[in-house]
Amino acid sequence: MTKIDYTRISRQVRETLIKMAYGAGNIGTHIGGSLSAVEILAALYMGVMNISKGGLTSETRDRFILSKGHAAMCQFAVMHQKGIVTDEDIATFKQNGSLFHAHPVINAERGIEFSGGSLGQGLSLAVGTALGLKLKKNDTSSIFVLLGDGECNEGAVWEAAMSAAHYKLGNITAIIDVNRLQLDDFTERVMSLGELEQKFSGFGWRTTVCDGHSVDELIAALSSEHSEQPYCVLANTVKGKGVSFMENVASWHNNRLSKSQYAQALSEVGGI
Amino acid sequence: MNINITSANIRTWSRIGSGGTFGQTLLELAKNNDKVVAISADMTTASGLERFKTAMPERFFNAGIAEQNLIGIAAGLAKEGFIPFAATQAAFISLRCSDQIKVNMGYMKLSVKLIGILSGFGIGIFGPTHMALEDVALIRAIPNIVILSPADCLETTKAVNAASELNEPVYIRLSGGVPNPVVYKDDYDYQIGKAITLKEGDDVAIIATGSMVYNSLKVAEILAEGGYSARVVDMHTIKPLDTEAIMMSCSAKLIVTVEEHSIHGGLGSAIAERLAPLKVKPPQLIVGVNDFYPHAGEYNWLLEQSGLTVPQIAEKILSSLKN
Numbered sequence: 357m358t359k360i361d362y363t364r365i366s367r368q369v370r371e372t373l374i375k376m377a378y379g380a381g382n383i384g385t386h387i388g389g390s391l392s393a394v395e396i397l398a399a400l401y402m403g404v405m406n407i408s409k410g411g412l413t414s415e416t417r418d419r420f421i422l423s424k425g426h427a428a429m430c431q432f433a434v435m436h437q438k439g440i441v442t443d444e445d446i447a448t449f450k451q452n453g454s455l456f457h458a459h460p461v462i463n464a465e466r467g468i469e470f471s472g473g474s475l476g477q478g479l480s481l482a483v484g485t486a487l488g489l490k491l492k493k494n495d496t497s498s499i500f501v502l503l504g505d506g507e508c509n510e511g512a513v514w515e516a517a518m519s520a521a522h523y524k525l526g527n528i529t530a531i532i533d534v535n536r537l538q539l540d541d542f543t544e545r546v547m548s549l550g551e552l553e554q555k556f557s558g559f560g561w562r563t564t565v566c567d568g569h570s571v572d573e574l575i576a577a578l579s580s581e582h583s584e585q586p587y588c589v590l591a592n593t594v595k596g597k598g599v600s601f602m603e604n605v606a607s608w609h610n611n612r613l614s615k616s617q618y619a620q621a622l623s624e625v626g627g628i
Numbered sequence: 629m630n631i632n633i634t635s636a637n638i639r640t641w642s643r644i645g646s647g648g649t650f651g652q653t654l655l656e657l658a659k660n661n662d663k664v665v666a667i668s669a670d671m672t673t674a675s676g677l678e679r680f681k682t683a684m685p686e687r688f689f690n691a692g693i694a695e696q697n698l699i700g701i702a703a704g705l706a707k708e709g710f711i712p713f714a715a716t717q718a719a720f721i722s723l724r725c726s727d728q729i730k731v732n733m734g735y736m737k738l739s740v741k742l743i744g745i746l747s748g749f750g751i752g753i754f755g756p757t758h759m760a761l762e763d764v765a766l767i768r769a770i771p772n773i774v775i776l777s778p779a780d781c782l783e784t785t786k787a788v789n790a791a792s793e794l795n796e797p798v799y800i801r802l803s804g805g806v807p808n809p810v811v812y813k814d815d816y817d818y819q820i821g822k823a824i825t826l827k828e829g830d831d832v833a834i835i836a837t838g839s840m841v842y843n844s845l846k847v848a849e850i851l852a853e854g855g856y857s858a859r860v861v862d863m864h865t866i867k868p869l870d871t872e873a874i875m876m877s878c879s880a881k882l883i884v885t886v887e888e889h890s891i892h893g894g895l896g897s898a899i900a901e902r903l904a905p906l907k908v909k910p911p912q913l914i915v916g917v918n919d920f921y922p923h924a925g926e927y928n929w930l931l932e933q934s935g936l937t938v939p940q941i942a943e944k945i946l947s948s949l950k951n
Contacts, residue, residue: 462736470707471736474727480697481732484704484712487689491665492708512728515697523689 423478476510506538521560651676718744765893833877
């Protein structure tokens with residue numbers, strides 16, 4: 357098997373994202389929190405998860421839930437690299453009525469497990485899915501959920517975290533994209549999350565922290581064997597990663613690119 | 629349906645109330661369908677699920693006092709091919725987690741069955757926090773969710789059974805006190821979306837749902853004493869609404885809707901929406917809880933505070949007919 361070139365994949369995903377963002381025109385896109393999640397999703401889809409174009413409805417597939425639904429464009433761009441999402445799908449991004457829009461739309465044919473967009477709900481879906489898999493005696497499939505750190509403001513995240521530990525759902529891995537920003541400002545200023553890792557471990561989860569832009573570190577962290585505890589990977593990232601004028605700037609949560617910004621962004625991501 | 633409909637069972641169900649009847653019915657369904665699972669939110673006994681929990685512990689889950697998580701867990705189970713029945717108090721399973729209901733059941737159409745026990749004033753003794761007078765209004769505004777509101781405990785078993793066979797999201801609103809008065813003494817044909825005319829009459833058409841069906845039959849007796857004949861319809865499905873049954877009621881001089889729910893957004897509103905475009909139609913009297921929260925109290929006292937006892941409803945109808 358040929359070695360996967362994650363550097364090239366991440367670069368291509370970022371290029372696709374910038375093109376999608378510019379192509380969407382004045383309506384803007386959730387580009388900041390998508391750029392922070394590139395390596396996380398690349399590691400999951402290209403390296404860690406048992407998901408293939410031919411097996412999107414297979415019982416033994418791994419289940420991926422995008423709880424931070426606003427990073428849908430990144431999920432589409434990574435699935436595009438995987439060959440699941442087509443060029444035509446990407447071309448319809450953010451067009452009126454498209455299934456490939458600001459947030460994921462449930463679509464078995466394209467491997468989108470659930471619709472999303474309202475924050476704080478993905479982890480509960482993961483708990484229900486995990487209980488369902490256990491009842492079906494499916495102990496091979498894993499469930500991966502990607503949450504934002506700002507999303508952890510939602511109380512429902514903690515209802516779900518409590519229940520995942522209570523039911524010993526070791527088949528769940530939650531990845532937190534810790535980009536330290538939410539819509540208004542830095543999380544620390546909007547609503548301090550305190551010690552996020554300790555919060556999860558206090559709820560009975562196994563935890564680890566890694567560099568969310570290092571695919572090697574992510575794959576090592578995400579390849580952990582199932583245990584009796586659910587597992588949380590806190591991936592430290594930079595919101596807007598790869599585009600200098602977007603990095604760590606809250607206003608790029610959802611924004612539009614001017615022509616000159618587009619040219620600059622494209623050249624910068626090409627240079628990573 | 630593998631549930632024995634006998635006079636003895638009908639009496640038992642009436643005695644244990646609609647919550648208990650739901651739990652017993654679900655256990656019977658689960659014995660024959662290994663996809664049926666039950667989830668509670670720390671309300672196992674009141675939901676009649678103790679026996680289910682004991683008989684099949686692997687298919688019973690408690691979400692704790694966490695209704696948002698309850699809906700999400702049920703949705704995940706539904707996605708994996710199970711038929712999840714999520715049950716807790718109607719006040720909390722509807723309003724507390726309405727966004728989860730919208731996204732998972734309305735938008736994604738995941739086949740979750742929500743059971744709202746003790747709706748209306750069922751547990752009004754604990755005050756307005758525990759009253760569910762807005763649940764139908766809220767869920768009715770969300771697309772793609774079937775809303776069932778059984779008139780008695782036999783109809784509860786039929787609703788639960790029908791919901792289990794329907795691959796769509798369903799909300800079952802359980803109402804009425806304990807014991808729960810018997811409307812149906814014998815087996816009958818129940819179909820989701822098909823209202824049942826319990827009594828024919830020409831002057832007034834009373835369309836009622838849930839606990840108010842029994843009261844409406846009693847109201848019809850009082851009206852008969854006054855020389856008015858009343859048709860009484862059990863509108864056990866609030867969504868989709870049986871339009872034909874409403875049209876048939878338009879020959880009466882007055883249409884009356886009766887529900888143990890706010891006058892805003894419930895059965896009365898649903899029927900008014902259907903009647904609105906008609907050029908010729910009888911006036912409609914909407915009987916329900918008039919946009920207020922009564923203080924805590926016993927079930928019958930709360931009905932009286934809200935004008936929902938049999939004599940009060942009859943009085944309202946007589947006064948409308950005379951005007």
